[in-house]
Amino acid sequence: xxxxxxxxxxxxxxxxxxxxxTIGVFALVVMGAMAEKINLLIDGGTKYYGDKVMVAEATAGxxxxxxxxxxxxxxxxxxxxxxxxxxxxxxxLDPEQNMSFGMPKMLVSGDLKANKxxxxxxxxxxxxxxxxxxxxxxKSVVGADLVKDLNAKVGKKIKVRGKEFEVVGIMEKTLxxxxxxxSILLPDxxxxxxxxxxxxxxxxVKKEDLITSIVVYPKPGEDxxxxxxxxxKEVKEVxxxxxxxxxxxxxxxxxxxxxxxxxxxxxxxxxGGLSVINTMMMSVSERTREIGIKKAIGASNxxxxxxxxxxxxxxxxxGGLLGLSLGWAFVQAVNxxxxxxxxxxxxxxxxxxxxxxxxxxxxxxxAGLYPAWxxxxxxxxxxxxxE
Amino acid sequence: MAIVVAENLKKSYRLGKNNFVxxxxxxxxxxxxxxxxxxxxxxxxxKSTLLHMLGCLDDPDNGRxxxxxxxxxxxxPSELTRIRARELGFIFxxxxxxPALTAIENVMLAAEYAGVNGRAKSERxxxxxxxVGLSERVRHLxxxxxxxxxxxVAIARALVNExxxxxxxxxxxxxxxTTSAEIIGIMRDLNRAMGRTFILVTHDHEVGxxxxxxxRMRDGVVDEAAG
Ligand SMILES: Nc1ncnc2c1ncn2[C@@H]1O[C@H](COP(=O)(O)OP(=O)(O)O)[C@@H](O)[C@H]1O
Ligand SMILES: [Mg+2]
Numbered sequence: 100x101x102x103x104x105x106x107x108x109x110x111x112x113x114x115x116x117x118x119x120x121t122i123g124v125f126a127l128v129v130m131g132a133m134a135e136k137i138n139l140l141i142d143g144g145t146k147y148y149g150d151k152v153m154v155a156e157a158t159a160g161x162x163x164x165x166x167x168x169x170x171x172x173x174x175x176x177x178x179x180x181x182x183x184x185x186x187x188x189x190x191x192l193d194p195e196q197n198m199s200f201g202m203p204k205m206l207v208s209g210d211l212k213a214n215k216x217x218x219x220x221x222x223x224x225x226x227x228x229x230x231x232x233x234x235x236x237x238k239s240v241v242g243a244d245l246v247k248d249l250n251a252k253v254g255k256k257i258k259v260r261g262k263e264f265e266v267v268g269i270m271e272k273t274l275x276x277x278x279x280x281x282s283i284l285l286p287d288x289x290x291x292x293x294x295x296x297x298x299x300x301x302x303x304v305k306k307e308d309l310i311t312s313i314v315v316y317p318k319p320g321e322d323x324x325x326x327x328x329x330x331x332k333e334v335k336e337v338x339x340x341x342x343x344x345x346x347x348x349x350x351x352x353x354x355x356x357x358x359x360x361x362x363x364x365x366x367x368x369x370x371g372g373l374s375v376i377n378t379m380m381m382s383v384s385e386r387t388r389e390i391g392i393k394k395a396i397g398a399s400n401x402x403x404x405x406x407x408x409x410x411x412x413x414x415x416x417x418g419g420l421l422g423l424s425l426g427w428a429f430v431q432a433v434n435x436x437x438x439x440x441x442x443x444x445x446x447x448x449x450x451x452x453x454x455x456x457x458x459x460x461x462x463x464x465x466a467g468l469y470p471a472w473x474x475x476x477x478x479x480x481x482x483x484x485x486e
Numbered sequence: 487m488a489i490v491v492a493e494n495l496k497k498s499y500r501l502g503k504n505n506f507v508x509x510x511x512x513x514x515x516x517x518x519x520x521x522x523x524x525x526x527x528x529x530x531x532x533k534s535t536l537l538h539m540l541g542c543l544d545d546p547d548n549g550r551x552x553x554x555x556x557x558x559x560x561x562x563p564s565e566l567t568r569i570r571a572r573e574l575g576f577i578f579x580x581x582x583x584x585p586a587l588t589a590i591e592n593v594m595l596a597a598e599y600a601g602v603n604g605r606a607k608s609e610r611x612x613x614x615x616x617x618v619g620l621s622e623r624v625r626h627l628x629x630x631x632x633x634x635x636x637x638x639v640a641i642a643r644a645l646v647n648e649x650x651x652x653x654x655x656x657x658x659x660x661x662x663x664t665t666s667a668e669i670i671g672i673m674r675d676l677n678r679a680m681g682r683t684f685i686l687v688t689h690d691h692e693v694g695x696x697x698x699x700x701x702r703m704r705d706g707v708v709d710e711a712a713g
Binding site: 393 | 534538541543544563564567568570571572574575576578581582583584585586587591595596599600643644
């Protein structure tokens with residue numbers, strides 16, 4: 100290949116430039132792989148939250164849990180457009196848990212009757228064991244991502260918030276909330292929840308009355324967003340969130356993340372691009388007489404431009420492929436290292452791989468535009484006299 | 487009718503604010519088809535500048551150039567590119583070949599510029615290299631060839647599109663006298679066998695003596711008296 104021969108006429112210089120692009124694309128692939136994983140989680144989440152309204156105590160934050168009265172469930176059931184509403188206790192699996200990457204690990208108790216709504220969307224499968232049944236006090240079902248973490252096996256016990264539960268089932272992967280969730284029955288969860296409250300408060304509340312949230316399923320044809328607004332208006336001391344809210348929150352997170360990726364892309368564009376411009380300008384100047392000869396024997400300006408653009412794009416492409424391979428290898432290594440904790444951080448998708456490579460090629464070609472134009476514009480007579 | 491005509495060519499280069507070099511000061515010439523002509527003259531007398539004008543590489547400040555009856559000084563750059571690719575052949579002194587390309591690739595490049603592609607391109611290049619006696623070393627890079635061999639490749643490259651006119655600027659300038667005679671011999675043979683017009687700029691009287699005619703230049707004009 101003539102192009103490759105020209106690129107590697109100056110081995111060290113071209114290699115350094117290629118290396119610069121490699122680093123940029125590496126960073127892009129690694130960050131992009133993180134974003135793709137998050138996208139996947141959000142897609143799952145959109146499906147999970149897409150058709151229901153979540154109700155919490157009015158002052159509760161995203162992950163800060165406040166007690167809510169069971170009586171609110173009845174109130175909400177009265178609201179027009181509500182098909183059904185179920186009480187829920189929802190808390191961090193580990194009270195000391197730091198905000199970690201991906202989905203937080205949660206402990207959830209749902210009403211078993213809510214399953215009939217969930218099962219319409221998903222076929223919740225079980226890798227082992229079975230789902231929770233009425234009367235399963237002291238028993239639990241474990242989400243796919245938590246199996247290794249909790250060392251869970253059907254028939255064995257796991258320890259959650261200081262209490263032991265027997266595992267009766269292990270769920271299949273859903274790519275959303277249930278993966279990082281341990282499910283128990285409501286009374287068990289209420290028990291743990293009361294214990295998590297300040298001691299002074301513990302005596303004043305009635306355990307059976309205490310929940311953290313309510314899951315509301317709209318009637319067919321009812322828009323969950325509209326329903327959430329109606330609940331907020333008609334029921335006091337609660338905050339209802341529809342799926343739009345979920346999308347808005349994750350949307351904001353994604354904007355930040357995309358900005359970071361865009362920033363890295365922009366920096367690698369700048370550094371890689373400048374270094375391609377530099378390399379190509381040097382090679383144009385070294386080949387001045389050669390360009391003069393080519394023009395003398397009939398090369399059109401377009402041909403000269405194409406030749407140098409091709410070289411610049413090749414530098415970009417080689418850098419891109421190397422960066423992609425390195426990034427992919429890195430992602431594989433990190434994923435297999437963290438597989439034990441159940442958190443898969445990265446996902447290299449086809450569109451990411453192709454996108455990163457095309458980006459590098461386009462970057463190279465773009466950076467080559469000026470040098471190529473400069474080469475084509477050389478006066479052939481001056482170029483021929485150039486020593 | 488003459489195949490190459492230059493009429494009263496003038497060209498100055500600006501060196502500084504009020505400092506001009508008058509490289510050509512009204513040079514005229516006419517060359518017949520099939521002629522083998524030398525342009526001789528002292529260094530700086532404008533030989534290369536004149537050759538560049540004849541080769542459509544530069545335009546004069548004044549005057550006209552006709553190739554095969556067409557006034558090329560009126561044409562657009564893209565038309566000149568096409569003429570250089572298809573109707574002219576160039577040979578320069580010394581470093582003349584593209585260093586990253588092998589002998590045959592150098593020759594094929596010129597064919598490519600003239601729009602020849604595929605098998606025809608490599609066949610023509612091979613045939614031309616064979617004619618200049620270089621069929622053994624076609625896959626060598628210029629750096630692996632001697633000066634004489636490099637000039638043979640340059641000749642093959644200039645002739646691969648069978649142009650009517652071949653322009654050579656000191657083609658033997660870097661060669662010893664034996665090799666120089668060989669190279670001129672090859673050009674002369676091609677001139678006789680193919681009927682191409684050759685115009686060579688040279689310093690070398692040996693070379694001049696083998697030409698049909700010598701055009702002498704002095705101070706940017708053709709020295710009629712000496713011709
Ligand atoms: N691009 C240029 N800029 C300035 N001066 C030039 C340029 N090209 C040629 N000259 C000058 O024009 C004169 C004629 O040059 P040239 O045609 O190369 O002469 P020759 O080939 O006979 O030695 C010389 O004095 C040379 O220095
Ligand atoms: Mg000269």
